[in-house]
Amino acid sequence: SLSDRLGGVFDRLRGRGALTEADVRGAMREVRIALLEADVALPVARDFVEKVTEQAVGQNVLRSVTPGQQVVKIVNDALVEMLGADESELNLGVTPPAVVMMVGLQGSGKTTTTAKIAKRLSGGAGGRDRKKVLMASLDVNRPNAQEQLAVLGEQTEVATLPIVAGQQPVDIARRAIQAAKLQGYDVLMLDTAGRLHVDQALMDEMKAVADIAKPQEILLVVDSLTGQDAVNVATSFSEQVPLTGVVLTRMDGDARGGAALSMRAVTGKPIKFAGTGEKLDALEGFHPSRIAGRILGMGDVVSLVERAAETIQQEDAERMARRMEKGQFDLNDLRSQLQQMRKMGGVGALAGMIPGMKKAQAAVDQAGGDKVLLRMDAIITSMTPKERAKPELMNAKRKIRVAKGSGTTVQDVNKLMKMHQEMATAMKRIKKMGGLKGMMAMLG
Numbered sequence: 119s120l121s122d123r124l125g126g127v128f129d130r131l132r133g134r135g136a137l138t139e140a141d142v143r144g145a146m147r148e149v150r151i152a153l154l155e156a157d158v159a160l161p162v163a164r165d166f167v168e169k170v171t172e173q174a175v176g177q178n179v180l181r182s183v184t185p186g187q188q189v190v191k192i193v194n195d196a197l198v199e200m201l202g203a204d205e206s207e208l209n210l211g212v213t214p215p216a217v218v219m220m221v222g223l224q225g226s227g228k229t230t231t232t233a234k235i236a237k238r239l240s241g242g243a244g245g246r247d248r249k250k251v252l253m254a255s256l257d258v259n260r261p262n263a264q265e266q267l268a269v270l271g272e273q274t275e276v277a278t279l280p281i282v283a284g285q286q287p288v289d290i291a292r293r294a295i296q297a298a299k300l301q302g303y304d305v306l307m308l309d310t311a312g313r314l315h316v317d318q319a320l321m322d323e324m325k326a327v328a329d330i331a332k333p334q335e336i337l338l339v340v341d342s343l344t345g346q347d348a349v350n351v352a353t354s355f356s357e358q359v360p361l362t363g364v365v366l367t368r369m370d371g372d373a374r375g376g377a378a379l380s381m382r383a384v385t386g387k388p389i390k391f392a393g394t395g396e397k398l399d400a401l402e403g404f405h406p407s408r409i410a411g412r413i414l415g416m417g418d419v420v421s422l423v424e425r426a427a428e429t430i431q432q433e434d435a436e437r438m439a440r441r442m443e444k445g446q447f448d449l450n451d452l453r454s455q456l457q458q459m460r461k462m463g464g465v466g467a468l469a470g471m472i473p474g475m476k477k478a479q480a481a482v483d484q485a486g487g488d489k490v491l492l493r494m495d496a497i498i499t500s501m502t503p504k505e506r507a508k509p510e511l512m513n514a515k516r517k518i519r520v521a522k523g524s525g526t527t528v529q530d531v532n533k534l535m536k537m538h539q540e541m542a543t544a545m546k547r548i549k550k551m552g553g554l555k556g557m558m559a560m561l562g
């Protein structure tokens with residue numbers, strides 16, 4: 119998997135602060151392979167990797183994750199950003215009828231998706247909105263294509279334009295618009311013919327229809343299993359008609375979702391829906407983070423890094439490391455460690471190197487976890503800044519005051535002070551061993 123690959127690339131990097139250009143380039147070779155395996159078109163993968171390399175170089179590696187994991191997260195975020203916003207809706211805010219035109223290769227799922235969208239808009243047979251929708255098939259190439267849509271219309275309880283034999287697509291389009299206007303439809307869905315491959319006859323037909331119908335939306339329907347050909351398809355269609363969005367079908371299959379990235383990169387248009395089955399309600403909004411997870415196949419790593427990023431403040435970690443170098447550890451340090459313990463549900467990697475910290479964790483767990491941590495936090499909060507920075511100031515009188523202020527007992531305060539004392543001693547020991555670096559060297 120990508121994570122194994124990146125693990126190999128980054129093994130020699132453990133413990134370094136920032137990602138260097140050489141490191142990132144090494145990792146990006148692996149990312150590029152992962153993208154290609156997920157069916158992202160080659161030029162798109164190449165551009166993407168170039169862009170992400172720039173972003174990644176110089177970024178600090180969060181502690182408690184490996185550099186490889188950090189890179190996966192950076193790649194993931196870039197993917198999500200590039201894939202665009204969640205759930206972009208159809209733009210139907212015009213004087214009715216709003217025309218939605220479906221284009222794409224034969225078998226990509228145009229007719230099915232036409233019915234799915236119509237159903238969703240009309241509220242018929244369990245749909246969501248309440249628009250009056252008319253569907254018309256302009257496919258005069260495939261035998262029974264118009265009948266196919268009529269059947270889907272019955273199933274979804276959406277009106278279809280009556281079939282007139284022998285009419286050409288442009289004439290059907292004209293008739294559909296007329297009917298939609300006269301009969302007060304809100305939305306007219308135009309299902310067009312496809313071809314096995316992009317060819318000029320198809321493109322000319324599409325342009326002629328678009329000229330007449332002036333669609334509000336022109337949606338390119340693409341099979342998500344389209345691999346390297348995705349760039350050709352997207353380029354040809356977007357050069358000929360002003361696309362407004364993309365629908366990816368067959369997302370229920372084993373497509374890794376790379377076509378989504380290719381489509382987005384080439385057309386620059388939002389992916390508005392994902393088809394997830396043959397049934398007429400198998401249509402979903404588009405969720406970039408889901409697709410990114412599918413492309414990388416690294417959902418676990420991403421959430422791990424997210425958790426680490428949320429809970430560990432990088433500055434805090436750096437500050438902590440500096441204080442460890444100097445052998446310093448006051449009650450502010452203890453408090454920030456306790457707070458992290460609470461958020462992470464355990465000691466982090468750096469804090470784990472303080473001998474007393476593991477013991478503290480065990481004590482906390484034994485005494486009931488969160489509640490104890492909150493109590494310790496309350497005690498430190500009740501101290502003055504001076505007391506926090508100079509724990510030796512805490513005499514009997516001050517302890518009584520702090521116990522009262524925090525709603526605890528002097529015994530509780532003593533326990534906390536003892537815990538702190540042990541850790542501060544450990545810190546001094548670390549300093550004697552040559553600071554954090556010395557310790558790491560000793561640990562190998």
Ligand code: GDP
Pocket residue numbers: 222223224225226227228229230231312339366367368369370371392393394395396400
């Ligand atoms: P068109 O030639 O572009 O109009 O494609 P059709 O709408 O006729 O669809 C071709 C085939 O793909 C049909 O058997 C559909 O049921 C199927 N299909 C369409 N969308 C999906 C989808 O999202 N998932 C699955 N599994 N099948 C789909």
Ligand code: MG
Pocket residue numbers: 228229230257263309310311
């Ligand atoms: Mg069709």
